Amino acid sequence: MFAAGLKLPLIAGVILLAIVSYVQVRFSLTDHQFYLIGMDIYARFYGFIEFDPDKLIALKQADGSTLEMAISVLSDYPPVEQAVSALWKAIGLALVFTAIVFVPAFFLFYWILEYFGGSFKEKKFVRGASLVKLGLLKRKIWRNNFVKQHKELRPILGWFWWLAGAQKLIEAGYYIPAKIAGVSYPWRKEIEHTMLIGTTGTGKTVALLDLITQARAKGQRAVVFDLTGAFISRFYDPSRDMILNPMDARCPQWSIFDECSSISEFHAASEALIPSDGGGNDQFWVLGARSIFMESCMALVRAGTPTNAALAERLMTADLSEVHKLVEGTLAEPMTSPEAAKMAISIRAVLNANAHALMLLPTSGPRFSIRDWVRAKEDIKPGSILFISARYVDLGILSKLLTLWMNIGMHTLMSMTRTDDLRLWFIIDELGALHRLPALEQGLQTARNFAGAIVTGIHTYDKLKEVYGEDIANTLASLSRTKLVLACGDDVTAEWCSDAIGKQEVIEIDEGYSYGHDNARDAVTSNSKNTIRTLALADELTNLKSLTGYIKFPDGFPAAKIKLKFKTRPIVAEEFIPRSDNPGMDRALPKPKPGPKPSPKPGGSINDGDDPVSGDNGPRPASDGGAGIEPPGVQEQLAFDAERRGGSGAVSKTDDPKSDQEKDRLSAVFTARGQERGKQSLSDQKTAADKPSSSKKPSTRNRLSAKEADRFIGANGNAKREQKSRSASQAKSAEDNPDPTKEQREGAIGSRIIEDRDDMDIG
Template sequence: MSFNAKDMTQGGQIASMRIRMFSQIANIMLYCLFIFFWILVGLVLWVKISWQTFVNGCIYWWCTTLEGMRDLIRSQPVYEIQYYGKTFRMNAAQVLHDKYMIWCGEQLWSAFVLATVVALVICLITFFVVSWILGRQGKQQSENEVTGGRQLTDNPKDVARMLKKDGKDSDIRIGDLPIIRDSEIQNFCLHGTVGAGKSEVIRRLANYARQRGDMVVIYDRSGEFVKSYYDPSIDKILNPLDARCAAWDLWKECLTQPDFDNTANTLIPMGTKEDPFWQGSGRTIFAEAAYLMRNDPNRSYSKLVDTLLSIKIEKLRTFLRNSPAANLVEILPEARKFGGCYVFGIQSYAQLEDIYGEKAAATLFDVMNTRAFFRSPSHKIAEFAAGEIGEKEHLKASEQYSYGADPVRDGVSTGKDMERQTLVSYSDIQSLPDLTCYVTLPGPYPAVKLSLKYQTRPKVAPEFIPRDINPEMENRLSAVLAAREAEGRQMASLFEPDVPEVVSGEDVTQAEQPQQPVSPAINDKKSDSGVNVPAGGIEQELKMKPEEEMEQQLPPGISESGEVVDMAAYEAWKQENHPDIQQQMQRREEVNINVHRERGEDVEPGDDF
């Protein structure tokens, strides 16, 4: 409410202008309806009664109207009455008492009443129809007109009806929204911060997969899905630290060299921050060693580990020539041909870029067609999500008023301007509650704002059962790894250029003897030469170890390529150097290798499932 004079003037002028314009439209409508009313009355009378009955009825009602004034009329009028081709002459008294004339009057009155009712009903209907048409046109002028882009709806049932009408609705649903039939092979992406609802969607998809009997591989870091879905009769756990882990034979799984390469690519993912040489080298070493051991009747994981850790460092250069590319970027587009379906749960698109790089992340994200965007608190990530949901192209309506003291200046001007706008703003993404998301489907279907409800599920199995790992074997493995790393550093120093480090003799002396008092410098001839030499007056040169000494570092029975060629000699050497541990390793093949890595380095797509 405002009592400002300017505001009251503007409001009064606009209200007065609207009243005048409404009065103009109302007068035009009433004038047209009045004419239309009598036209309808005449048409109904023309249909109901004949012309003769109409004329005679009019004469009867005219005489009835003048009956009270008959004494005032000196000369009584005479009327010509038509009766089926004959003409009769009657005065007013005769007209009022003639049975035929009375019948004509009654017929005319009945037809007139009927015509009036019919015309009135039609006029009322016409009035509302015209008002609705004019109102609709006015509303269209004041509303934005969509010309392209994607639409947004908060009613998933509307989209469900559209899919059913097109015959594309699937039996898989996310809440009340069905996905497009057979679109699961085009992959899913669940984007949003932690605790927003991604795992709930994955659980619902897992329920449908279990009902359909589909095979599912779930990357479950937290054990939530093991707790709710693990069935020992049909499910397998592939976690070497879990006591329920299935016994996996690498050499029965991999039959050819490409199979070993694919396994190496999976076990050693390609990062973006580190030098790809090291990941590629590790892949090649593992694939080659496992492939060479495929025909060994005494093959085992322990023997494979010993072989990998016994390879001569100089021979690595023959293996490390090619670095296989990350296979996840290739699997997603190719797995569709074999019925593969991927569901990725990521906290942000930046997470993909950090793991796979900018171009690879764009490739991965592009093959995920069905997407659900949950809350993203960050401004940039929320803007990215809003852009991926889509935008609409529309003609934006604008309305301007002009008014003045003279009514001639009063008027309203309307117009529309082309504009492109995102369906949702980044603030809408930031303010989404838990279990609420925007879902986009492939194809010309609207984006849907979908709200889910958490479904409680019973606990059917423990999340994790730790495996009893032999600590002595673990310690031995750690010791061997430390020894190999030391050898690697020693070998790396051999490839460094032999450039002596130039330091001042005074700095070296002060560093080595900080407790001695400072003595005056001795002025001799050598000090005038201007050449600084290391402490001690000599240069220490790193010398390459001879080939014979390097070969002596290998255990007996191991070739230069790292392959066990004499098992008896190698076993005797192990019994001599590690009798207790070797005896335990022979009794049991350890299938779990605890690779010491930081938790943050194990980030994979689908971080939360």
């Protein structure tokens, strides 16, 4: 097979040698020398056949004479030797000349075959993405940026704008693209957003540190989400930067009322503070909590008390009755109704679980507003950075608040005027650490119109889908048009990144070789076919070294493999300084306000002597909605005492001890029964299964004999009639007044208890 490939150049070499040798011999030897060489060949052949060596031959001389000599000595005749020597000399010169010509020609021929044969066999690009060397990508981007820069500056500074001074270039809006991984962005493509993908320790932070360094050098501002303290420790400047972290001593005062003033702004804030995280089946409680939060904030604004403290006191820790009064007349009023106490408690539990971080904010120090900082209303220095940070240990309680802050910043940017000059960076190192950012999708879609550049970093694609759902995760990834792909830690992320880098359609040449017993049977066949080729395999991405990866820019630029350069930066600030007041430890929920104790009748008391039933029934049950209704046990004790006294005064403590013990036992029994009846009458939301069964008999310890019950009821007939009369008057009052007072509600409950007592199971 190899000789078959060399056959043509070998034949060409032999032909060349023959031609050169003939020419050299023909022009180097005379006719007489050719004659002598011929006679020498004849004599050698004659001797080889072993004929008579003494045979005489007549040899012609150069002058035309002849000379006889034995044939065996012809080869030794000097003129013959000279002629043969001249022949070999001519052939040697021909070989040298052939070598000088043929060897370079042979290698040239081989290179031509290799070049054209290799191009014939290599893949031919048809369409799709492409992967090139890093140097070629940089040259392509430089040419693109130069052309577009020329179009922008030529109308202002003329054709020779590059000769203008630095001051004129700055006044003309001279723009220098940022660099990522050492490669310049295509012209003004930072605002089309960037996503960095890679597992821990692969170089995302290295790339972001370089971006922040460039932004600060150009005087551009940035909002940086810092979960590790790596950015604060290297860039924080107290003279122009801010740190938002409720647990950090450097955090200023912040209030949601400094950021929001309209119902739409509070609605947007509630979506960030109370996230849904990808959806689910139990969104009612989330939507309800958002509604209560939004309406409560608006109510506090209308009341002139828009503070975090008022929000905590009147919404997050107040009785439900007070919350109901706060949102009265709004869409949130039905959700806090005392008649739906269980629902209200559940909704507020969702609210408090998400908004707890608002109670940890500092209450001293300078005030700070994200909205004013983004709009640069105050004296904001160039290159100012807003750090939104938290430690991992605090992330569980602060994640919703961090999400809210980032959301406010993005929404504020999108409420400003349009511009082409890059105005603000949003750098989020670990997007999955935040809860769902409602403004992120909107920001990726429209922030470019307001000169906002969003740079996000993720560890795994699954985490992004977990927070945002699969559809939104795909949208976020597609809207981040520049992608820096580093080493991936799982196959799912690697496959997704492989698709992001791209594929291409190519024409491939398949070669087939056949070998036979004879060289004539050897053959090579070639076939072409179109195939789809992946630029970077998933397995390749999972096995990348740290600080190496692929960069992919928009606008049809090819992908290229890059290598990040780690740069040591000095530590200029502490990553975290804890607050001295230990936020959260000085706060406690307010104690429930005890209901007013009923006044005893003249000559009596609520609890006589050693009555085992206590007058302190603890906090109000949740079913009263915080409306001020005393627990049923107190009402029934009062009714029982009134009946026991019969309206004629208190029972003296000097009565018969046996009688006192009997009365105490009767009091305990009726109190227990009254509590059951009171709970049944108040719980209008309970199902029939929750109600105590009427067929269930009381315990043996509290049973009364029929004789004892008759004696007790007969002795208190007057009290019963008086109580029924009061019940009728209170019922009429309730019809006239649909919002009964506390005393009227207590009387109604007591009346129902006395009326239902005859139905008790008295054994």
